[in-house]
Amino acid sequence: MNLAAMVGMPGEALRVPRSEWRAALTDAVRAAFAYHYEKNAFYRAQCGDLSPADVTDYEDLQRIPLLPVGMFKQAGSHVLLTAGLADIDTEIRSTGTGGVPSVARRDALTTTRASIGILGGYRDFFGISKGAGMFLCPSTAEVPEMGMVKVFNLMTAMLDDHRYLVRDYAFDAEEALAYLRRWEGEMTRHIIGPPFIVARFMRFLELESIPLHLDPESMIIMLGGWKQYTGRSISREEFNAKAERYLGVERSRIRDMYGMIESNMLAIECEHYRKHVPPWCYVSIRDITDPAIELAPGKTGGIAILDALNTSYPGFLLSDDVGEVDESDCPCGRTGQTVRFRRRRQGAELGCCAVSIEKYLDSHEIVAECDLAAAPGR
Amino acid sequence: MPRFSPQVIDHFTNPRNCGRLPSPDVAAFVGNPVCGDQILLTAHVHDGVITDIAFEAFGCSASLAVASIVTERLRGSPLSDAAVLDQEQVAAWAGGLSPDQRHVAALGADVARRLAENHRDGITDDAPVAAG
Numbered sequence: 192m193n194l195a196a197m198v199g200m201p202g203e204a205l206r207v208p209r210s211e212w213r214a215a216l217t218d219a220v221r222a223a224f225a226y227h228y229e230k231n232a233f234y235r236a237q238c239g240d241l242s243p244a245d246v247t248d249y250e251d252l253q254r255i256p257l258l259p260v261g262m263f264k265q266a267g268s269h270v271l272l273t274a275g276l277a278d279i280d281t282e283i284r285s286t287g288t289g290g291v292p293s294v295a296r297r298d299a300l301t302t303t304r305a306s307i308g309i310l311g312g313y314r315d316f317f318g319i320s321k322g323a324g325m326f327l328c329p330s331t332a333e334v335p336e337m338g339m340v341k342v343f344n345l346m347t348a349m350l351d352d353h354r355y356l357v358r359d360y361a362f363d364a365e366e367a368l369a370y371l372r373r374w375e376g377e378m379t380r381h382i383i384g385p386p387f388i389v390a391r392f393m394r395f396l397e398l399e400s401i402p403l404h405l406d407p408e409s410m411i412i413m414l415g416g417w418k419q420y421t422g423r424s425i426s427r428e429e430f431n432a433k434a435e436r437y438l439g440v441e442r443s444r445i446r447d448m449y450g451m452i453e454s455n456m457l458a459i460e461c462e463h464y465r466k467h468v469p470p471w472c473y474v475s476i477r478d479i480t481d482p483a484i485e486l487a488p489g490k491t492g493g494i495a496i497l498d499a500l501n502t503s504y505p506g507f508l509l510s511d512d513v514g515e516v517d518e519s520d521c522p523c524g525r526t527g528q529t530v531r532f533r534r535r536r537q538g539a540e541l542g543c544c545a546v547s548i549e550k551y552l553d554s555h556e557i558v559a560e561c562d563l564a565a566a567p568g569r
Numbered sequence: 570m571p572r573f574s575p576q577v578i579d580h581f582t583n584p585r586n587c588g589r590l591p592s593p594d595v596a597a598f599v600g601n602p603v604c605g606d607q608i609l610l611t612a613h614v615h616d617g618v619i620t621d622i623a624f625e626a627f628g629c630s631a632s633l634a635v636a637s638i639v640t641e642r643l644r645g646s647p648l649s650d651a652a653v654l655d656q657e658q659v660a661a662w663a664g665g666l667s668p669d670q671r672h673v674a675a676l677g678a679d680v681a682r683r684l685a686e687n688h689r690d691g692i693t694d695d696a697p698v699a700a701g
Contacts, residue, residue: 266625266633269581276578277571282629284605291627292605335669336629 194219194499197470198308202315204470205525209518212526213249216473219499221246224255227505231273234258234505252473253485257495257509263293263453271504274298279503283338285452295338295453297503304471304500305455310345312469316446316459317410319381323352323374325367327384327392328548330355338452339415339545343383346412351378360552362388364395371403379406382438385415385545386425386447388552389434396437404439411440414448414457415545416532449532453508454496458530465521465529473497474516474530482509488518491533511536573630574664580634585641586623597684598694599676606632606673608680610640614688619643619651631663631670635677638662643681652685654678 192215197204207215225243227234237256246255262268269276280299284292297305313319324346329337331344333355347353352374356367374380382389382405389411396403411434417425431442443462450457456474458466468474476492478484486492494514498506514532521529573581593611600607606628613621622644626636642662643651656674659681660666666674687694 264627266587266627267584269584269630269633276573276581276630279572279630284629286605291607294629296630 192470194222194304194471198304198500199311201308201311201470205315205467205527207526209520209526212470216470216499216527217246217249217252219471220252220255220473220497223497223499223501223506226502227273227507231505233270234273252497253475255497255507257477257482257507258505260293260451260453260508260510263295264291268294272296273505274503281341282336283341283452284336285338293453295504297501301455301501301503306345308455308469308471308500309342309457310348312457312459313346313349316461316467317349317412319346319349319410321349321351322379322381322406322408323370323377324350324354324381324383325370326353326355327357327362327367327382327388328355329357329360333358339385342414342448342450342457346383350381357388357548357552360548362391362552364392367392368396368401368403371405379408381410381412382440383412385548386413386417386430387415387419387545387549389413390425390430393430393433393437397433402437402439409438409440409444411438411445412448413446414450415548417447418535419546419549449530451496451508451510451512454506454510455498455500456496461521461523461525463522465517465523466531467521467525468516468528468530470527471499473499474528476514476516477509479513479536488516488528491515493536494530494532572667573634574666576638576662576664577631577634577666580637580641581630584633584637586637586644587625588623589625590621590623593693595684595688596693597680597687599680599683601628601672601676606676608632608636608676609694610636610680610684612643612684612688614648617648619646619648629670629673631666631673632676635659635663635673636680639677639681643684648685648688651681652689654681 192204224246228243241254278298279296280302281297282294284294286292326343328340331340334340354370371380431445434440434445446460448457448459449466456472458468460466475495476486477495478486479493482493494512495509512532513534513536517529590611594614596611598609609625611623612619622640624636624640626633656678659677660674
């Protein structure tokens with residue numbers, strides 16, 4: 192199976208025998224390494240004595256030099272590019288609590304591959320081809336470069352109708368409820384958004400004592416992380432219980448995803464709550480104190496991603512996230528790796544699109560409350 | 570029209586006046602709180618003329634290029650030129666910006682005007698920009 196087949200048919204690629212997956216992934220990552228090694232002088236300089244000829248087996252993938260993801264925030268990040276700026280098609284960004292944006296630039300080939308691959312992943316994991324999507328996030332028109340929203344937006348291709356319910360950094364739960372009622376009996380209703388806004392909506396239903404029962408095939412699909420900008424975490428178990436109680440969506444249809452804007456790796460959760468690494472990526476867990484050391488599956492460490500489909504810059508990244516990888520067979524029938532995010536690396540800012548949205552939602556609500564308090568006659 | 574003008578490609582790939590001047594006479598910072606684009610200008614001013622100027626910028630390619638372009642254009646100019654800089658002029662210097670890049674022209678003009686205002690008012694902005 193070559194890279195084009197992995198990207199075009201990720202469902203099939205995730206179900207090949209493990210030996211075949213390893214061989215195909217090794218070929219694809221090695222080819223990507225050779226591509227950037229040849230065309231990117233900055234990256235080649237990071238490689239020292241290692242050349243593409245030294246990467247022959249699956250076990251060699253860990254030798255490929257990694258770029259710390261923090262480099263995408265630095266002023267001189269243009270040196271990361273293998274493609275010239277004239278070839279750059281999209282710029283995607285994420286802003287965390289620190290305020291400095293991380294900007295990932297993708298050329299046309301990378302954008303095409305990533306779009307097709309992610310859409311194929313959605314089809315394989317969710318099986319959605321119709322229905323209505325209530326997106327609890329801003330629209331791409333409002334935040335055209337926000338990575339999380341771009342990834343969500345691809346889902347609209349599978350739906351018959353959709354609405355974005357965060358506008359001008361405000362979320363109106365009553366409007367969301369009105370849309371769900373409008374679609375009732377006409378289309379299968381899905382809820383898509385970062386966990387904290389879905390949780391806000393469920394809190395609204397709880398406080399107003401409005402239990403809903405969505406449709407038998409309804410799904411809740413999320414991305415953006417479970418930690419809030421305040422540092423509090425949302426409990427997945429409590430979330431699932433509330434979703435069953437207030438939305439009538441069974442647990443196996445509540446799905447989370449994990450990714451980062453600098454990578455084309457979007458790990459999608461199956462019905463067994465394991466997030467599957469897409470077939471064009473290899474996740475390597477690194478020793479926190481010495482990232483040169485790869486840890487065995489099951490050990491907790493820094494999450495590194497080797498992404499074979501990126502031609503804009505070397506997609507071999509050491510992230511600020513900590514977690515584990517699992518290479519055991521999943522009951523869902525997919526092979527390859529699954530990844531579990533645990534936390535951010537100590538000292539790393541809490542950084543993602545969802546955190547940014549939440550921070551601004553809250554700041555606007557505080558401003559609105561202050562306006563009300565200061566209004567004459569109050 | 571290509572997504573990036575030749576001027577933007579040139580300044581993004583080969584940024585001029587990048588960094589922060591030591592002991593500047595004036596510093597100005599402008600940031601977009603939503604998208605996160607940020608530009609910090611530091612300058613030396615003598616007899617109302619910008620004798621040296623440097624930038625630190627974070628954000629999209631166009632914003633980095635515009636920051637470089639603005640410093641190149643303002644170096645050696647009277648501070649009064651910075652005080653009246655508008656986004657149309659910045660967009661023209663950048664060789665044209667696509668609709669989704671227009672906010673960058675505003676950012677470039679805003680930070681130049683702020684530099685002039687800060688110098689007039691004796692203010693030096695703190696520099697919240699810091700690479701992650």
